[in-house]
Amino acid sequence: MKYTINNNIRASQINSDCLIIAIYQDQQYSIAAKDIDISANNTISDFLALGDFTGKLAETATLYSLPHIAAKRIILVGCGEKANFSAKAIEKATLAAAKALNTASNCASASSYLLDEVQDIPTALQQSVIQQAAATYQCNQYKSRAENKIALTDFSFAFTHSVSTPEQTALQYGQAIAKGMQLAKDLANAPGNICTPSYLASSADKLCQQYDSLSLEVLEESDMQTLGMGSFLSVSQGSEQAGKMIVMQYQGTDANAAPFALVGKGITFDTGGISLKPGAAMDEMKYDMGGAASVLGTIQACAEMNLAINVVAVIAAAENMPSSKACKPGDIVTSMSGQTIEILNTDAEGRLVLCDALTYVDKYQPDAIVDIATLTGACIVALGHHISGLMSNDNALADEILQAGKDSADEAWRLPMTEDYQDQLKSNFADIPNIGNDRSAGTITAACFLSRFVEGKKWAHLDIAGTAWKSGAAKGATGRPVPLLSQILINRAQS
Ligand code: BES
Ligand code: MN
Ligand code: ZN
Numbered sequence: 001m002k003y004t005i006n007n008n009i010r011a012s013q014i015n016s017d018c019l020i021i022a023i024y025q026d027q028q029y030s031i032a033a034k035d036i037d038i039s040a041n042n043t044i045s046d047f048l049a050l051g052d053f054t055g056k057l058a059e060t061a062t063l064y065s066l067p068h069i070a071a072k073r074i075i076l077v078g079c080g081e082k083a084n085f086s087a088k089a090i091e092k093a094t095l096a097a098a099k100a101l102n103t104a105s106n107c108a109s110a111s112s113y114l115l116d117e118v119q120d121i122p123t124a125l126q127q128s129v130i131q132q133a134a135a136t137y138q139c140n141q142y143k144s145r146a147e148n149k150i151a152l153t154d155f156s157f158a159f160t161h162s163v164s165t166p167e168q169t170a171l172q173y174g175q176a177i178a179k180g181m182q183l184a185k186d187l188a189n190a191p192g193n194i195c196t197p198s199y200l201a202s203s204a205d206k207l208c209q210q211y212d213s214l215s216l217e218v219l220e221e222s223d224m225q226t227l228g229m230g231s232f233l234s235v236s237q238g239s240e241q242a243g244k245m246i247v248m249q250y251q252g253t254d255a256n257a258a259p260f261a262l263v264g265k266g267i268t269f270d271t272g273g274i275s276l277k278p279g280a281a282m283d284e285m286k287y288d289m290g291g292a293a294s295v296l297g298t299i300q301a302c303a304e305m306n307l308a309i310n311v312v313a314v315i316a317a318a319e320n321m322p323s324s325k326a327c328k329p330g331d332i333v334t335s336m337s338g339q340t341i342e343i344l345n346t347d348a349e350g351r352l353v354l355c356d357a358l359t360y361v362d363k364y365q366p367d368a369i370v371d372i373a374t375l376t377g378a379c380i381v382a383l384g385h386h387i388s389g390l391m392s393n394d395n396a397l398a399d400e401i402l403q404a405g406k407d408s409a410d411e412a413w414r415l416p417m418t419e420d421y422q423d424q425l426k427s428n429f430a431d432i433p434n435i436g437n438d439r440s441a442g443t444i445t446a447a448c449f450l451s452r453f454v455e456g457k458k459w460a461h462l463d464i465a466g467t468a469w470k471s472g473a474a475k476g477a478t479g480r481p482v483p484l485l486s487q488i489l490i491n492r493a494q495s
Pocket of ligand 2: 349350
């Protein structure tokens with residue numbers, strides 16, 4: 001999709017397959033609507049006089065072939081109270097317009113005036129590009145015949161006045177983030193028989209070929225053996241698929257500036273291992289590499305935006321399978337940190353691959369480390385699919401992430417991680433068990449486990465089990481938290 005800004009142009013003059021025009025609450029005209037109405041012999045007023053359309057938020061109506069209007073279709077979008085037309089309301093209107101647009105199957109180009117009169121145009125632009133892109137995302141590559149293919153290829157944000165550099169930057173950032181989300185979705189939607197650890201490594205390689213600012217190193221199982229990553233290897237040993245530790249570096253500033261570290265859980269399929277999961281909805285465990293996917297998407301977005309920051313990304317990629325070679329409950333392994341781990345449940349495998357990645361990333365002396373993982377079902381119970389779980393050993397880093405979440409409308413919520421929770425991790429036979437002593441606070445005890453591998457370092461953990469994926473009729477990856485992670489990097493690059 002091509003996104004552009006169309007400056008200083010009257011709605012009646014735009015030559016597009018479709019115009020998207022705001023009507024506010026109680027049939028209040030936007031500037032663009034008024035212009036169309038005057039040029040088109042009062043067609044809009046005649047339509048509104050029928051009384052079907054009030055301007056209520058997210059209402060839509062499509063009008064065709066208006067006289068003296070260059071555009072072929074017009075989608076009127078209810079935008080609610082004009083004074084309240086910001087963030088959430090803009091999102092609802094944008095998605096409603098996109099839905100109407102998607103049903104116009106021969107519509108290749110569209111121009112939207114929805115942002116013409118909003119307060120903070122740059123913020124709205126960045127978000128709208130992301131929302132528009134999300135609304136047109138389709139995962140068709142595994143279908144022999146794609147149905148209802150969306151025809152739209154050109155989307156412009158039109159303004160009756162003139163916008164300038166901040167708006168152009170916002171458009172560029174929005175597109176970069178949208179592109180990163182699309183990559184994250186493609187990867188997380190890819191089935192486990194295609195998206196293997198090697199596939200993630202070659203996806204990383206593709207990105208590094210594409211952007212000069214990116215470089216790649218992949219640790220093979222033999223390298224990890226040498227490094228003493230016994231915890232990671234205890235997971236990958238059960239699978240025919242070779243585990244990979246994928247390390248990418250983005251350099252956008254001074255080579256010796258400490259990088260920001262992103263560490264992603266890349267379990268390309270989580271059967272649970274010998275502690276086998278129940279069968280229902282197990283297909284969805286193909287997205288257990290959602291953390292890795294969001295790291296790859298964010299690295300791509302970062303490279304697209306050319307941010308003045310250094311980033312190191314580590315992806316712990318493995319498949320969790322039961323087999324005669326798989327680790328068993330009770331097995332004790334030694335992590336790269338030297339700490340021994342008693343594996344009481346082989347389904348708590350994410351923390352086992354992440355802990356060695358967290359130890360390894362220290363080599364790059366990062367300023368701060370954020371890991372991203374579909375780590376616990378308990379996080380879905382706690383926060384649902386709306387907000388990601390955040391746990392951290394550093395208040396400033398936690399606040400920075402919460403703020404970036406608000407800035408990007410991809411929010412996180414902090415959960416506590418006090419000593420009492422740490423006390424739930426006790427093993428009779430090793431330094432630490434891989435699960436808590438009881439089932440309570442499963443999201444927090446998982447974070448407590450990880451915290452043992454980042455002592456003395458600024459670290460935060462995002463549990464995205466709920467936010468990375470939608471179940472039910474709209475089943476599929478969401479591309480989150482690429483917006484949140486990208487915003488952290490944007491904010492850092494600007495400070
Ligand atoms: N990948 C799962 C967590 C998960 C569950 C993500 C459902 C998304 C949807 C993780 O590896 C896991 O199995 N966690 C266990 C931990 C338990 C054994 C302590 C869980 O949440 O049940
Ligand atoms: Mn698991
Ligand atoms: Zn898992």
